[in-house]
Amino acid sequence: MNSKLELFVDCDWTIRQPSGQGRFIDHPDQQKVIEGADKALQCFKNEGYIILGVTNQAGVAARHKTLSNCIKEQQKTLKLLPQLKGIIFCPDYGATCYYCERHYFSEVTSKAYAGEYRKPKPGMILQFKTNGSSALMVGD
Secondary structure (H helix, E strand, O other), X not given: OOXXXXXXEEOEXXXXXXXXXXXXXXXXXXXXXXXXXXXXXXXXXXXXXXXXXXXXXXXXXXXXXXHHHHHHHHHHHXXXXXXXXXXXXXXXXXXXXXXXXXXXXXXXXXXXXXXXXXXXOOHHHHHHOOOHHHEEEEOO
């Protein structure tokens, strides 16, 4: 990524939420965009920001969802919010990191940040930011 401006956005309860009754997205299609999130992201995109989602997904480690469904969940979010370039997620308690785009995903764990991926620790952001002075984070 070669951009002067980067925005990292927490996904859950910042730009998306479950469309059902629960607190968590249990199925990839059980999500909706939080009202106004798409417009806010578009404002940043119009200003030249590359926008990446970041999310803790410990539900995979806790066996509430599969890694495959977690990846599909992120890809569904990317379809709902085309302003996002990709989503970085931690499927456990900080040891592992994945990166998803609409039709691509990969484990991107780096020894340099192992154990630091679960927010609020900065591993996901540190691994992907290219210009620290211009990077912003929205959410928790």
